[in-house]
Amino acid sequence: MAGTVPVAKSLKDIYTEDALPTQIERWEKLLRQFETNYGHSPQFVSRSPGRVNIIGEHIDYSLYSVLPAAITADVILSVSVVDNTSADSYKIKVSNVQSSRFPSYEFDIPYNSVEIDATVHEWTNYFKSGLRGAVELLQKKHGADFKPKSMEILMDGTVPAGGGLSSSAAFVSASALAVMYANGEKAVDKTELTELAIVSERAVGVNSGGMDQSASVFSLRGSALLVSFVPTLTARPIQFPKTNPELNFVIAQSFVVSDKQVTAPVCYNLRVVECTLAAEYLNAVLNKKGTHLPPDSGPLGVSLRGFHTNYFSDSPLPFEDQLKELITLTKSTLTQTDGYTREEIATVLKMTVPELNKRFTSTVPIRAEKFKLCQRALHVFSEALRVLQFLSLLEHPSSLLPTSTSTSTSTSTSTETFNRALGDLMNQTQDSCREDYECSCPELDELCRIAREAGAYGSRLTGAGWGGCSVHLVPGDKVQAVKEAWEREYYGKRELSEEQREAAVVVSRPGGGSAVFVVE
Ligand code: NG1
Ligand code: MG
Secondary structure (H helix, E strand, C coil): CCCECCEECCHHHCCCHHHHHHHHHHHHHHHHHHHHHHCCCCCEEEEEEEEEEEECCCCHHHCCCEEEEEEEEEEEEEEEEECCCCCCEEEEEEEECCCCCCCCEEEEEECCCCCCCCCCCCCHHHHHHHHHHHHHHHHHHHCCCCCCCEEEEEEEECCCCCCCCCHHHHHHHHHHHHHHHHCCCCCCEHHHHHHHHHHHHHCCCCCCCCHHHHHHHHCCCCEEEEEECCCCCEEEEEECCCCCCCCEEEEEECCCCCCHHHHCCCCHHHHHHHHHHHHHHHHHHHCCCCCCCCCCCCCCCCCHHHHHHHHCCCCCCCHHHHHHHHHHHHHHHCCCCCCEEHHHHHHHCCCCHHHHHHHHCCCCCCCCCEECHHHHHHHHHHHHHHHHHHHHHHHCHHHCCCCCCCCHHHHHHHHHHHHHHHHHHHHHHHHHHHHCCCCCCHHHHHHHHHHHHCCCCEEEEECCCCCCEEEEEECHHHHHHHHHHHHHHCHHHCCCCHHHHHHCEEEECCCCCCEEEECC
């Protein structure tokens, strides 16, 4: 599903009807504030949304398919392009509607490089990483002496930071899109934009997969998105069955903030390294074709999916059965459930520990004595399988429905059976994230327990975890009960601001992806 980023004429092209009144007010405020800040109106606004991941957690960087959907919350950047005056640099002025939290900056940037200091956690790093990716692409297209334009920017973001709804990818994608458009690219290719946003975001210090940027750029209103990374990046819209009004996804914040840039060495980046080491270890023990894997597009150059493809290269076994066999093989091969030391892994990979460190842990800082290869690989293979099972339920709901003529009672019973089957898969994901991947936290577990007891079919964390958001499949007539139970047992017991209370729970409808809006 390729194509170019849409240029919207009206906010109706961007938001669902229920979101419009609030959004119109917000956009008008942004345009007014831009005039106050810079003394004239902006020329255009670039927009990219956050996302909720429905299923497929922590497997994008192992190159397995995932199923996210865009949400209404987004990043909007109002922009005006300024004539360059300097011979060797351009100027970027960037400010935020929430100016007390996010101070304004002015940067003089040399034409030939965009410096980002990932060790200093500035909010503008995300803008700069989008800028860097876009400028590199523009210079690849138009020649190394291409001179980017100066820009004045005012941003407004409504995706909560560190909340598991991917504020970072929304910001990086909107920034890269703004820079492309400001520099004369009026038809920005979605795949190019996504790929550059994926690589750019890694410059901020997190070795992320590509799910968030794909969801942010490619999503279509009303559909979830199946994002695949092999053999190339593709995004396919998946419609929810329209005849199933019970299919409500409810997002609930834990208000435990997990800032990935800060926790990466012991959380996110460590998992990326563990998965990569598991791939090389399994390959070294099980593959007869050489000690090391051929390179692929995983963040560290090889992946569990790469091992999978290599191992089953000539096998006629269906993909789902291959995953099942990999689960069995992981258990019989990676038997040390308390983890593996660097020495143990290096010996199997026939390298020295310094070589291992240089190859796998030098580009991203991590801290660990032992690597839990078995548990991490088990999560990845079983989660990849759950995505396929979830997808086949959505695409062939009849596989669970009775084949004979159905009365209305049996139809509603079978809708319930269907939703329970989806919910069970989400619950299994949560178990796997908690037990094998160790990326949940007591608060997320608690939100899931409360929701299930109040009638949710399925409940799990969404996004990287260790805090942030949870997502729940809740029957329409139980949404209220679930909300009340959270209020009573979770939110009511915490000190939250009015604003936090209001944003705590959202019933999500899949929204559209990136867009440019031209200001007349
Ligand atoms: P969050 O923490 O929601 O931004 C992160 C990664 C994804 C994916 C999920 C876990 C980034 C930008 N995103 O999402 O690629 O790996 O965790 O499934 O780091
Ligand atoms: Mg993020």
